[in-house]
Amino acid sequence: MGFFSRLFQPRADGLAAPEDWTSLPASEASALVLYDEEASRLLAAFDIEAAIVMHERWLPWLAQALAGARDEQLRPETVVNDTCSELGRWLHGSGRVALGHFPAFDMLMRRHQYFHHQAAVLLTHLAQGDQLRAEQAFKSCQHASRQVVLLLKELQRGLDHGKRSPQPMAAGER
Template identity: 75%
Template sequence: MGFFSRLFQPQADGLQAPSDWTRLPENDASELVLLDEEAYKLMAQFDIDAAIATHERWLPWLAMVLQGARDERLRPEVVADDSCSELGQWLHGSGRVALGHFPAFDMLLRRHRYFHQQAAALITHAEAGESRQAEQAHKACLHASRQVLLLLRELQRGLLHTRRPAALR
């Protein structure tokens, strides 16, 4: 838990996190915490449980594609766009506004983008009959998806631990 708590601390200057998200911030935060008002604004704007559920729905669809099923809605050129999903729309919109200054936000955004790139690759390889490459892309999807879900759950845990501000009681 300490790893993610350090990642979700805001930048001291309030600016966007640096592109090198592999370095941990130098503060000694003990748990993932958002400022009270910030947390409640975010919870009002976005349902993390729903985001987790909708993201998890991708995995059975991709498994069916890997097994040879075809779905016209799952076109590689559409799936490759990480803003095609509900989570992606939030990450590129109000999520960036609310959380863009936290170092882990860019990690979440990049993992989500990578998931969509690998999902598009899986579809492309499966449609071309390249089963070995499709399986590799599927494994990459599963790994990226677990990371996205882990980051979302850590974010949710931090939001739930935040006390309600007096002005909102």
């Protein structure tokens, strides 16, 4: 399956993902799949589609700031903290509890944190009157945002698949 599907594999030893989150896990399984009640519970606790929509609102908001619009809520010291968004609060809270054992969860967290860091950099450059560097930071925001959305969509596909798929039998359960 796809690149991101291979990233959402639980570690066999149950430990947290390694700091080197850029490498693929050794597992050859191809998709994040949470079965039946676990998938339903997670989907009830967090609407991933709504999170994607809310996250995607950041880019037009930042683009307006880049174009000269001022918004008191867009302050670098606030935006740099990824828990200023609903997605960030979920990632640091119940999302970590439910999905923190998947190595790609840390990648999602880091991409989301990087997005917020770059948004703060953009706003700092704007405040300093450095339009060129602000535009460069905006491009970094766009790239990080696309990665966050791709990871969330892959997570959504895995959860949807888990709701429809029966749990596979272990060897010798026939």
